[in-house]
Structures are given as C-alpha cells and as structure tokens.
Amino acid sequence: MIGAVLAGGESRRFGRPKAFADWDGTPFYERAVDALNPVCDEVVLSVRKDQLGDFSEFKGKRITDLAPYESCGPLGGLYALMEQTGGDTVLTLPCDMPLFTACDAQKLKAYFEQSDLQALIPSVNGRLQPLSAIYAASCMPVITAQLEHGNFRMKSFFDQVKWKEIPHTELGIAEEAFSNINDQQTYEHLKRTAQRRRTDGTD
Numbered sequence: 049m050i051g052a053v054l055a056g057g058e059s060r061r062f063g064r065p066k067a068f069a070d071w072d073g074t075p076f077y078e079r080a081v082d083a084l085n086p087v088c089d090e091v092v093l094s095v096r097k098d099q100l101g102d103f104s105e106f107k108g109k110r111i112t113d114l115a116p117y118e119s120c121g122p123l124g125g126l127y128a129l130m131e132q133t134g135g136d137t138v139l140t141l142p143c144d145m146p147l148f149t150a151c152d153a154q155k156l157k158a159y160f161e162q163s164d165l166q167a168l169i170p171s172v173n174g175r176l177q178p179l180s181a182i183y184a185a186s187c188m189p190v191i192t193a194q195l196e197h198g199n200f201r202m203k204s205f206f207d208q209v210k211w212k213e214i215p216h217t218e219l220g221i222a223e224e225a226f227s228n229i230n231d232q233q234t235y236e237h238l239k240r241t242a243q244r245r246r247t248d249g250t251d
C-alpha cells in the first residue's frame with residue numbers, strides 16, 4: 049500500500065503554507081508522513097509542480113498533480129497519484145490533520161484489507177472524509193474515464209465503484225483524529241487542547 053500525503057494546497061485561509069506549520073517541533077507534512085510510514089510500503093508527497101522545491105528535503109518521492117487534471121479536486125489528485133505510483137492501493141492523508149496517528153492509519157488499513165472494497169471512506173458525524181481514505185488501484189479506469197468526460201464529481205465516482213462509508217466510531221478512531229486545520233484559530237485551539245491533555249496526563 050502506498051501512503052500519500054496531500055500537501056499541495058494553497059493555505060489561503062491559514063495565511064502561510066500550512067504543510068510547514070509546526071506541531072510539537074515537527075512540520076505538519078512530516079507528521080503526516082510519520083503517521084503513514086509504519087503502515088505503508090512507501091510514502092509519497094502529493095504537491096503542485098511549483099512547490100517541488102519547497103519540499104526538497106523530503107527523502108521520498110514527490111508526486112506532482114498532472115495536467116490537464118490539476119486543480120480538479122480529489123479525483124484529479126488521485127489520478128496523478130495512481131498514474132505515478134505504479135498501480136498500488138493508495139492511502140491518502142491530508143497534511144493538515146496533525147492528530148491522525150499511525151494507529152488510526154492501521155485501523156483504516158486493517159478494515160480495508162479484510163474487505164473486497166475498491167474504496168473505503170471514513171465519516172465523522174455523517175461527513176465523508178475522502179482525503180483520509182483508501183482507494184484500490186482498480187479505481188483508476190473509472191477515474192480516468194470520468195476525468196476524460198470532464199466529470200470531477202466524487203458522487204459520480206462513488207456510483208461506479210464498490211465503496212463504503214465507515215463511521216469513525218466503527219473503526220475505533222477518535223473524532224478528533226479527523227480535525228483538520230484550515231485557519232489560525234483552529235490551529236491555536238487544537239494546540240491548546242493537545243497541550244491541556246498532556247498537562248492533565250490524559251494523552
């Protein structure tokens with residue numbers, strides 16, 4: 049299984065590149081890499097072409113979004129990942145979910161491997177989390193055909209593959225693992241919460 053850290057965003061709401069924001073002395077993107085490393089055969093970074101230089105310290109493969117499907121949402125990103133990683137199953141994780149751990153990734157992977165699904169998408173209170181999910185290589189022909197028809201909708205993709213929504217409770221993953229940081233306010237709030245847990249000894 050290939051782990052793919054999605055780090056090609058523009059961080060407009062955050063105000064600076066959030067892949068490099070600090071979490072406990074580690075940049076966000078490295079934290080996501082660390083969460084996937086123990087459970088994946090290889091971890092790659094998914095970035096935009098113009099960001100390649102920013103991630104030059106990353107030792108693994110840097111996969112860039114591919115024309116003509118750059119900026120076409122998750123399907124365009126998945127297309128680029130599958131096209132450039134040689135047809136393996138892909139476990140994706142956005143760089144802005146610093147509370148998602150290797151243990152959480154393991155739970156997702158274990159569930160997927162016991163199923164015959166093409167895609168496993170966790171949900172939190174009914175909200176799908178397609179960026180922290182697993183996609184089998186057999187999704188590729190569906191994605192390619194859809195993109196060729198100019199259809200970038202995840203909903204259409206879900207109509208064509210065998211997939212399952214799995215509530216985080218069923219996976220045994222805490223809701224907060226899926227907290228994603230879009231702005232400074234959420235960043236500060238999550239940092240304070242994590243700090244309090246450490247002080248209370250509840251973490």
Ligand SMILES: Nc1nc2c(ncn2[C@@H]2O[C@H](COP(=O)(O)OP(=O)(O)OP(=O)(O)O)[C@@H](O)[C@H]2O)c(=O)[nH]1
Pocket residue numbers: 054055056057058059060061062094095096113118119125141142143144179230
């Ligand atoms: N490779 C790649 N990753 C992306 C792209 N857009 C977003 N991401 C990643 O997907 C995750 C979710 O992104 P968002 O927070 O929704 O978007 P963002 O562009 O980072 O932030 P905003 O500019 O505030 O919307 C983050 O980990 C991003 O780094 C893209 O075009 N290419």
